[in-house]
Amino acid sequence: MILSIEELSIFSQERTIVDQVSLAVRKGEFMALVGQSGSGKSLLSQAIGQLLPTNLRASGRVLFEGNNLLERKPKEIRALRGRDISYIFQDYQGAFTPFRSIGGHFDEYQKVHGEKSATIRKKRAAEALESVGLSPELLRRYPFQLSGGQLQRASIATSLMLSPRLLIADEATTALDSMSAHRVMELLARKQAETGCAILFITHDWRHVRRYANRLSVMKEGQIVESGGKHRILDHPQHEYTRQLIEAAPVLSHELKSGLKEVGAE
Numbered sequence: 001m002i003l004s005i006e007e008l009s010i011f012s013q014e015r016t017i018v019d020q021v022s023l024a025v026r027k028g029e030f031m032a033l034v035g036q037s038g039s040g041k042s043l044l045s046q047a048i049g050q051l052l053p054t055n056l057r058a059s060g061r062v063l064f065e066g067n068n069l070l071e072r073k074p075k076e077i078r079a080l081r082g083r084d085i086s087y088i089f090q091d092y093q094g095a096f097t098p099f100r101s102i103g104g105h106f107d108e109y110q111k112v113h114g115e116k117s118a119t120i121r122k123k124r125a126a127e128a129l130e131s132v133g134l135s136p137e138l139l140r141r142y143p144f145q146l147s148g149g150q151l152q153r154a155s156i157a158t159s160l161m162l163s164p165r166l167l168i169a170d171e172a173t174t175a176l177d178s179m180s181a182h183r184v185m186e187l188l189a190r191k192q193a194e195t196g197c198a199i200l201f202i203t204h205d206w207r208h209v210r211r212y213a214n215r216l217s218v219m220k221e222g223q224i225v226e227s228g229g230k231h232r233i234l235d236h237p238q239h240e241y242t243r244q245l246i247e248a249a250p251v252l253s254h255e256l257k258s259g260l261k262e263v264g265a266e
């Protein structure tokens with residue numbers, strides 16, 4: 001288990017938003033987190049890296065390779081973020097400062113994580129861009145000179161540059177057109193196969209769950225209502241809410257919803 005969330009609750013002054021949630025991500029797996037809008041998926045993912053808004057607080061345990069991250073000092077967490085645990089957000093535009101070149105962003109990111117050699121930083125930045133199918137030429141450009149899809153791939157390149165062991169992707173493809181989203185998903189799957197990193201993937205897109213996930217958890221009103229292997233949940237959901245969610249998703253073929261063939265089918 002690379003990540004083990006145990007009885008995590010998140011509170012505002014007025015209410016409990018996430019209520020005693022437990023969730024585990026295994027080494028190297030693709031774990032999808034789906035569920036109702038406002039059920040607390042983003043806040044749960046933010047709590048992992050101590051990124052919660054300041055008006056909220058968390059209780060419980062977030063064990064990353066056995067260490068409770070909720071007890072770590074902010075400085076320790078900053079060092080961990082980007083190196084061991086990386087995030088990809090829906091708002092990838094926000095990851096870039098308008099007046100700094102793409103190369104400048106890659107350089108700064110590595111400096112923050114202690115890489116002192118400018119030669120290594122430059123080489124690694126070029127390799128990172130190439131690994132997501134972008135030309136190192138783009139390092140000279142500014143964020144507004146890239147398309148949305150290119151910018152999202154550049155932000156993914158940054159997130160993967162230091163080979164994190166856990167990648168947290170919060171609706172990483174929601175803002176993209178379907179071809180760009182497909183490219184990003186294929187890229188994540190390929191990087192995962194290459195590096196063996198685990199992915200916690202928050203999404204509303206059941207096509208991505210069906211195609212890429214190993215396991216999934218379903219959230220509703222601050223609680224996890226069902227967790228398990230993809231095929232089991234998609235083909236035999238046990239909770240009524242999961243059933244409704246799957247029924248509401250577009251049906252893609254006559255196969256079972258997980259993509260498996262019915263027993264006895266040709």
Ligand SMILES: Nc1ncnc2c1ncn2[C@@H]1O[C@H](COP(=O)(O)OP(=O)(O)OP(=O)(O)O)[C@@H](O)[C@H]1O
Nearest residue numbers: 012017036037038039040041042043044053055056
């Ligand atoms: N800083 C905050 N203070 C108080 N409540 C908040 C704060 N941030 C989010 N919330 C509330 O917490 C709940 C969970 O929000 P969260 O963003 O985690 O939902 P989500 O499941 O990711 O939704 P979506 O799928 O729409 O992105 C929502 O009701 C939201 O309004």
